[in-house]
Amino acid sequence: MDTQQITAPPCARPVASRGSAPSSGVIHINVRHAAGFTVIGNHLAQHRGLSLVAVGLAVHIQSLPAGAKIGIKRLAERFPESETRIAAALRELEATGYLHRSRERLADGRIVTRTVSCNQPGADTASTTATPLRRAKRAPVCAPREPDPVPEPAPAPVPQAPQAPRPPEPQPPPAPQPQPRSAPASPMPVPAPQPAPIRVPLPTARTAPPAPLPQPHTLTxxxxxxxxxxxxxxxxxxxxxxxxxxxxxxxxxxxxxxxxxxxxxxxxxxxxxxxxxxxxxxxxxxxxxxxxxxxxxxxPGAQDLAPPTRPRAIVIPLQNCDRCDRAFRSRHPGHCRDCRADLSTAA
Structure with a gap:
């Protein structure tokens, strides 16, 4: 009776010994980051209106340093998604306010694309830390695009019954109000007006139909x-x-x-x-x-490879003059040039 049965299965651990781990679902093992991390809000990580490609692309863009290239072709080289899916994800981020793209013309005439990434759309960018781009020129506030509000019809006026005039009530005398102290006027610097950037619409991709597949004359x-x-x-x-x-x-x-x-x-x-x-x-x-x-x-065939034939020269035969028996070239027999001149003179 005192022999230990080693074939018996071990007992399951009680739930209380597992600490605060849930009984079902995901279990997190979090290690505090000391360097090389980016703070991402739950409003982006758990956004219900964005696709997984758009959420992952927004996280990647927010983790990049300032000045990094985030064009569609550069992102397509970095990730396995196609340019079409990346362009659609960028449009989702732009519609929800996490991304702002605009075309601006520089002083030398070049047109560049300004891309601004917002980690919290709708927040006031004036209270945040200024970046080099905002020092040079105030960046636009990223806000999700909202449809234009539909004006509601004004309610019809409700007719009211005429009321009898009430006697005026006596008003108490006004209390004396303290006079505000006049503060010394200090000159405020007037910011120089900056020209508004020229907005250039984004070019649309040309969708040309592919060329048809060649077909043989007779498919034997x-x-x-x-x-x-x-x-x-x-x-x-x-x-x-x-x-x-x-x-x-x-x-x-x-x-x-x-x-x-x-x-x-x-x-x-x-x-x-x-x-x-x-x-x-x-x-x-x-x-x-x-x-x-x-x-x-x-x-090419044999006739196409044959050298071109030159046209043959036309040879006019020799004729003997009927008067002086001199040879001359003519298509028809008769008189030479001198004899024809003499005959015309005599005539």
């Missing part, structure tokens, strides 16, 4: 089979260009147009796999662009 079974084999074999030497069956079926007519123009499969493979970007995000779109833009012209 041999061309279709060879083109599909060329596309499927790309992943053997270039694993980044792994295509699905649907992508191969879509791109097969374009490669068949190359084969129809007497392009060798090795030439097609070299044109489609040379100088690939790192990383390759959309292999099918990249191959479609290269198949369309790098399409070679048809090979």
């Amino acid at each position: 079974p041999e061309l279709q089979r060879t083109a599909a084999a060329v596309l499927a074999d790309l992943r053997r030497g270039t694993p980044q260009l792994s295509l699905t069956e649907a992508d191969i079926h879509t791109l097969t007519p374009g490669v068949a147009a190359w084969l129809e123009r007497d392009a060798h499969p090795d030439t097609i493979r070299q044109a489609l796999t040379a100088d690939l970007p790192v990383p390759v995000k959309h292999p099918a779109k990249l191959l479609r662009h290269r198949i369309t833009t790098l399409l070679p012209p048809p090979l």
Whole structure:
């Protein structure tokens, strides 16, 4: 009876021994930061109107030092999101007041984009610590964009019954008020007026439709089979260009147009796999662009390669004059020039 049973499972710890940890949900393990940290408000971290991309982008922008580049292309190089998603997130931050972008023209004529990041939209920026940009020129107060208020209709006047006039009540005499002391006038510096910045609207991106995929004149079974084999074999030497069956079926007519123009499969493979970007995000779109833009012209025929023929010189035959038997060039027999002159003189 006194032998310890080692096969028995250990008892679960009571909830009281776990301290203040909750019974469910997330458990925080917080370590106090001594350096290299940024204070982020819960109004941003728990914002219900912003997407996760916008919240993360706002946190990244607030952690950057003053003067850092936060253009769309620079952020797209830093993060895996596309330029379209980053531009949409910046518009969300601008609509909620966490970001303010404006175009200004400098004294030398250049146009620059001023970007102001606000960690607390709607707060008074005059009481905060002034940055170099605010010392030179007062920065705009970031505030969320609100729709224009709809004017409410004025209430109709309610007719009231006429009341009898009341007798005037006696008014008490006014109490004497102390005269304020006149403070010595001190000259206040008048700030010099600054010209308002010229607002330039942001350029809109041109959405041009992509060029159509080239099509062969006649898609024979041999061309279709060879083109599909060329596309499927790309992943053997270039694993980044792994295509699905649907992508191969879509791109097969374009490669068949190359084969129809007497392009060798090795030439097609070299044109489609040379100088690939790192990383390759959309292999099918990249191959479609290269198949369309790098399409070679048809090979010239034998008649096109023949040297141009020069026009033959017209040779006028020789004729003997019927009068003096002198030779002269003419298309028709008759008299020479001298004989014709003599005959005309005699006539």
